[in-house]
Amino acid sequence: MSDKSLLCRTALPLIEDHLLAPEWRDPRIGIVHLGIGNFHRAHEAVYTEEAMLAEGGDWAICGVTLQGDVTKRDALMAQDGLYSVVERGPQGVEVSVIRALREVLALPHDRARLFDLLADANVRIVSLTVTEKGYCRDTKTGDVDLSHPGIAHDLEHPGEPGTVPGILVAALKTRRDAGIAPFTVLSCDNLSHNGAALRQMVCSHARALDEALAIWIDREVAFPSTMVDRIVPSTTDADRDAAAAALGLSDEAPVPCEPFRQWVIEDRFPAGRPAWEHVGAQLVDDVMPFELAKLRMLNGTHSTLAYLSMLAGFATIDEAMSFAPLRTLIHSMMTHEIAPTLGVPASFDLMAYRDALLERYANPALKHRCAQIAMDGSQKIPPRLLATIAARLELDQSISRLSLGVAAWFVFLRGRADDGTTFAINDPLASRLSALATNAGDAPESLVSSMLGCRDVFSPELASNEVFRRALIQAVTQLKGGTRAAIENANLNAF
């Protein structure tokens, strides 16, 4: 902690006006957000603050951490929920203070307070950024994963839920039984059809408890889909220093991010919502085109960059982009293998979108760590790369660059870079996947066969596709000769 006084509401008058939006009237909590990570605080919370400043409304946020992380709760509550957004662009740093976050809770410690808020009629939106692994989803059926220990607990003890489906079902049951209109459930995660996917999981969890409740939820509760986009790295001491220098106060929980932001939202909010459209969000009937473009063009190439970089020894995305053959590979991957799978409106210029993404990746100020993006590959690879590969295979189109991204993940799971540096694997299936990758031996055929056998990641159709298997074997063989050489070869010999 710096030697400056702590950022808090009574200290706000000390902050220079340009760092604080004008008049703030302290609105009531209208949104409960599950998953109070950096992304939410740099994205939905910023849009919501600006919407309230523009058009008013009681849409203050209560953020909830589900991992019992009292450190984050206490750090933010010590600042009355205030924190700085540290925008880092090629032209410099912009610091602003966000006040929309009024309270932070940590399950299981604050369960009573959380469920009081979820039963409050003024709470009209429950939004989520719990990452792909936070939904406890059965990847084969799309229902809730009944074998998940947290789900099993919540079905056994529905009054003391700890999982997303368990919490939402318990809260919606309380509102139904009390005759209170339901809140809208808004997923802000990188899941395909995130609203419909969450609806299916919540209804399947409810069905396992009470068929009538599941029917009520399916009929009465809105689950709009969204596409969210802003590159938000983890917080570092450099961010704390930048906030302190700008504010003259200490902020223990600043959030770094890029200047760019985008939010496309299906406009289905029966209980109302903030005026997000007045501050740059796009309210649409169909999010799908935007969502697929972002999931495949951005997240798919992000994961590819992350795994190739972890092997080649590039620590950050901008460093990876400075290796010209890798920039070329990502450019051609988007152009030739991803963009052709996307059906977007005529007004959506995918090549301009590609060029903007390459500029965002090259931002030298952000220092977005490849290791952060490389986390949770078992949850990210299917929607980001495998869905694109499946679409290409259906049309007998090339997949060599996409397959290199998947093959790099296989080799990454061995936990060793080209130069012998070792790293830990951070993934819900880490022990199983690392063992598969490590014990498969050195032969590319053996590694590919072992990994394709992982049914939590690969569908039977994809795992048995001979074209895909051969492309993976070729890519792993190339990677054996060194990642940088494999990247250069992929540019010369795409097939």
Ligand code: CS2
């Ligand atoms: C990244 C995303 O960490 C990751 O997996 O690919 O968090 C990415 O930065 C965001 O989706 C950008 O909107």
